[in-house]
Amino acid sequence: MKNIFSVLFFLINSIVIAQDCNHKLTGVVIDFHNNKPIENATIKVLNASNYAITDANGNFTINNLCQTNFTIEVAHISCETQTVSINLNEDNSVSVFLEHHLEELNEVVIQTSSRTEVTSIEQSLNQKTIEQFSDKSLGDALKTVSGVSSLNTGNTIVKPMIHGLHSSRLLIINNNVRLFDQEWGDEHAPNIDINASDRIEVIKGANTLIYGSDAIGGLILIKPKKYATLDSLFGSSMLSFNSNGLGGIVNSEIIKTYQSGYYAKLQASYKRFGDFKAPDYHLTNSGIESMNLSARLGYNGFEKGFDAYYSYVNNEIAILQSSHIGNVNDLVMAINRQEPRVINDFSYNINYPRQNILHHLAKVEAYKRLQGLGKLSLQYDFQINRRKEYDLRRGDRANTPVIDLRLFTTSLQPNLEIDAFDDFEINTGFLLRFQQNDAISGTGVNPLIPDYEKYDAGIYATGNYKLNLFSEISAGIRYDFSRIEAKKWYNTTDWEDTYNYDELFPEFESGITENSETLTYPKFSFHNISANFGYNRHLHNDFELFFNYGLASRMPNPSELFSDGLHHSAARIEIGQLTMNKEIANKFMASLVRNNHNFGFSVSPYFNYIKNYIQLIPDGITTTVRGAFPVWEYNQLDARIFGVDVDVNKAITSTIDYKGSISLLQGDNLSDDVALIHMPSTNFTNSISYYNKNLNQLSIGLTHKTVLQQKRYPDYNFYTYNATVDDNVYVDISSPPSSYSLFGFNSSATFKAFKTGALKVEFNVENIFNTAYREYLNRLRYFADELGRNFNLKIKINY
Template sequence: MKHFVLYITWLLLLPVSLATAQTGSIRGQVLAEGRPLELATVVLPGTSFGTATDAQGRYELHGIPAGVHDVVFSSLGFQGKRQRLAVAEGQTTEVSARLSPSPAALQEVVVTGVSRATELRKSPVPVAVLSRREVNLNGSNNVIDAAVKGVPGLSAVTTGPNISKPFIRGLGYNRVLTLYNGLRQEGQQWGDEHGIEIDQYDIDRIEVVKGPASLIYGSDAVAGVINMLPRLPNGPVGQLQGDVLTEYQTNNNLIGTSLGLNYNKAGWQYAGRGSYRLAQAYRNALEGRVYGTAFRELNLTAMAGLEKTWGSLQLYATLYDNLQEIPDGSRDSLSRRFTRQVLESGLDIIKHRPIVPTAELATYRINPLHQHIQHYRLLSRTRLRVGSGELHALLGAQQNIRREYNHPTAPAQPGLAVALNTYNYDVRYAAPTWHGLEATLGLNGMYQLNRNRDATDFPIPDYSLFDVGGYAFLKRSFGKLDLSGGLRYDTRLLHWSDFAVGLNPATGFSQQVPAVSGLEPQFPAFRATYRGASASVGATYNLSDRLLLRANVARGYRAPNITEVGSNGLDPGAHIVYLGNRTFGPEFSLQEDLGLSAYLPDAELSASVFNNNINNYIYQARLNDANGQPVVLVPGNATYQYQQGRAQLYGFEATVNLHPKAWPALAFNNSLAYVTGLNRETSLLQENGADARYLPFIPPLRTRSEVRLSKQQPWGSLRQPYVRAVLDYNAPQNRFYAVDNTETRTEGYALVGLGLGTGLASGPEKREWLQFFLQLDNAFNTTYQSHLNRLKYFEYYAASANGRAGIYNQGRNLSLKITLSF
């Protein structure tokens, strides 16, 4: 494997040594309704070249590789335009564009979940795109929460303010594939308290595919894909540019800073960013500060790239380092003040725990009981022109190290310590268009090694995993009809040897011991091969220039993850003992999507319905004994065993965005999302009745309405100033998995948000040098619990003095974010 990776890397780097500076320039002007259009976007799809027009509507792109290119002009409120041109070596090509008013960006190009760059209107599967500006508007503690606010059908299971696991249409964990610039994120994401290890300040764009994307990515994409795309150097040639960002949030006194630099010349590109965030425990009106929710996070990113006539090459290196406290919800039974653990589990008595002093709640110091997560990533992306076609290759290497410190008498001894090494490969060939037919062939997969280190708890064994899959994808247009579809086949091999655990006499804790020690292995040797076929077929029909009908049917495949088949121990961060099942087979889903979109002069309307049937659906359930009492294998920790059956999820999403031409500054945006998850396993329903009717972690009906006043054209020195008000409503969740009180009913709630912001421009070129965003969330300091908040179930008593159980969500929060560009 090592020699294979080295060979492929050498092969992909070979063009660099052969490159020459065969470049030219493009310049021109963008007009709209006879006037220059400022801040219009000019990009070359498939490359990192792009810019914005100045106050005179003019733009200029330097260092463009000689050859034929597509250039796309776009601006909010105008219909985009695409034009093909030839760039000659050492020459400047003039190309201008006139954009027509339009209520929506009908031609926006996306690349997530499809075989090649595809326009949004031609994609039969629902795809949502969130720009960096929209992420900044939706002020939040992490990038997933920001995306949840902007994408209907996207939700998140949370464990405090800095841990959010994305769910798409009621499905999450390993069913949602999270990507960083196309590289699948592999970081022990099976756990409830394992977040997304990505620098949110470096993300330029988020693309979300809602529905099975297994055809392109294989296992772990049955619910959809979230691709986080970083910023690329695209400023003036030969000039060092950058930005400084600072952020402050009042609720948990979060302080965030980030510095980014970029430079490009003669096709060479360089960028770097360093970000640091720290926060105290968050607070709400009922509980004050919530002990165990502070964090510190460091991110470093470096990038080098090359754009030439033969294609492009980009190299990335990232580092993520996070210290994250572990809440457990223990309290004084009368005062309901938070308490802390000071003795080991055998001697620890909840009602005797000391109360946490107030001074230790409002501090940036990290508690002795915490997680330490480190994630390292190396990534290369190569695009080679092969005749009229293109060859894309991605190689990645990741290491994720997770330590969870849960021993109060030995704070330096991790309870959990695992290191996951993953090597990813993805090769895709986009063949030349033949009689209108676009064909793409691809091969991708990964090789993975997990090793337990010096720890005392072992929820999963050391294991190795090899995954490979190949696919073919076809797309063709017939006038108003766009058809696409393809087939894929995957194979995954999962293996581990005997893994034994014994007592360490020196410390009194458990430790890993050699398999030949004579002890019965905690994880007996296991080997399994999982195979599955995926398929997709979809169509988009243009009923008119402004009315689109979409339909798609997809079969998804997901192999069981390591905890589902192999777990047998305590995860100290989750306070759960997980028990797996070695007999599990792969999940297979069949989802149907139907959507209608209307782009009217004064409004943009869309509605979509979906139905998803899953065979061998895997879920968690509390383990009870023969008397119906909860099984307790480790005192103070719940015991869950994975189950498998049949499930059905169905629902709909709708958006109504009004922007009357008579009042161009006004936008009234509304969205609605609803999903129901049903257990279809007969034996489970017969045994538990109505308590087992629904699936766990299904979000309730949610609506979001926003009124925004903004000015797209410059207003003196101000750029895109806006004020906004948002109402986010979550209905009561009465449909929950009630077996053994795994879940309980959740009350509905409504949250009000207010915001304003603007950019500032100056100088002869009227260049924007400052962006300012002010956002007030939960303006009325509402006390609430989200149904997908895991802290809701962090409760040690059957009844509490104030009648409230579990931990509540964050209260009122004012966030300020300022970016200075230079």
């Protein structure tokens, strides 16, 4: 194919020779996508007065040309203007291909209403919301979306939860790369620097098949910006300080773009907090230190381009010291105590327990548009996740982690997007992935997750079809094959008697035993099929109706299969099962939306039926040298989750807006006829904001959030004999804490700082009334209250 750009360079040194003005150029202008002629395109000869307009067949003729070497500029509405150099001595007829996908090339066209999938039910976080949460985590920011909650371990480890589902049931896609960061664990938060994100989308269902077949809960897409093809250098720096935790963040980014289509971005942030404070006491050992870096380099061309991205995340996260327990009596004491066991003065020290997580993610993606067909792209990526968990240990092992796992993932994904048809679009491709987990030796502790190798291959096709001007349907299908091969030492008694694996899986045995342990090689293969169907219809005025159905299946993750032993930092024995089957979910969703600034709303009911749902629940105690120890077991059941998310916005005056939302959810364990564990309770938010564009973009807002007590929960409480007091004691590990309401204040104003820059100042207050509360979905709720009041001051300079 003719490379239009390269032709341009010939012109620079072309020699102008005076000639008679009797030359003639003929040509045709064609749509690059479908090879159809373009009518009413203008063709202008640069540095001359000659011009022409194409006819219905795309043809044009320019007469009376004085020169044989010149440049023409070809333009059409909603197409990118092309310049083409002409040498009449070689050729007096030319074909020009125009590209009408301007929105993909130019940032300014991207609007908040743009969707990943036209028919999917999704909500997005814009730059402004992301900035509000710059000191916090991805999970905190996502909670502003109705239907999204989080499973926390303290306040710095925040796992997002969509419609009650988290961990392996959510796909987190960072710059088009599916994040693999040992997401199976309850206290493993996604390794994403929120400050490296330009835009975050939440898809509440399994409706984007190109990323995987196992999005039972949904997807979170962290999307990069498309930059305008201009010669420009810009950036921003932000400094934020918080009274609670006496810390904050410094973040800077710089972006260079070229008119040629090249761009580069560099971003870095550093976050540091000391011990946070609950209303009545310091949360000893709850700080965080985080260093992040991301870099992008790419070429955003008309016919081809590439994007390379690298991100580095290094988190050192303290975990509340009082949460370290030795046995079930320690746990009972913690539950019955009103305050944490250890309360020290404020400190920046990060002691034990703590996590250190390092995550490298790199990808390179290249695309080429094929004339009359679409866009072919190829992506290669790799990730390394190194997780070390430290706990209180005896002797000189203080700096030896109890868990040290290194997960390496690499994948190759070609994709073909066929957009040559007017009302029909097809996306198809395949995926090859390899993953290796290495339980690093030297910890002196049996690894909770064993060494394994995993192979994945997937193939998919999705299509969008415009039924008419008002409605569109989409459908897709995907097949995935996965194979996991592990190497694990089992306690021989457990292997043979407790789990009966010697009869169920004799083929996994190696015949090697050592110190009452048996070496095994478990191998499993899974075939997963997923499918979706979506329908979207614009009703009269600004109403829109969506319907989604998604079938997703997920193979059990390594934790659910292989966990077997003491999870030190969680202070519980966790037991997985080799007999786990895959989870299969059928999710139905509908949404009625009114997009209106004066009064808009969305009402989105959903119903999710999950066969073989895997849960981790308390299952009594086991006797160890530490006494009775809590055991949590993975088991499988049929589950049903349904609910509704409602969002409302109303303009009260031209400067005052109201926003509100409510999320209702019910999760049922159908097999045991009880509620599902760890389901978010009913919660609602209200906010009123004032915004005046003319007064330094002054914005003032008041927010309110109420979370009601979870009344529907499974009761896994039990009695245990406490020898010290010679009595049975009640272990209340199930009862949810009370309802709570929090109020917040936020304000910001923007000032013109210098010629091309702007200075934005923000002042925010969280938990204004210093309310003491605990949250059901926080794993440390037995030990301490949530955070008290916080004042936050933020200064951002754009340049």
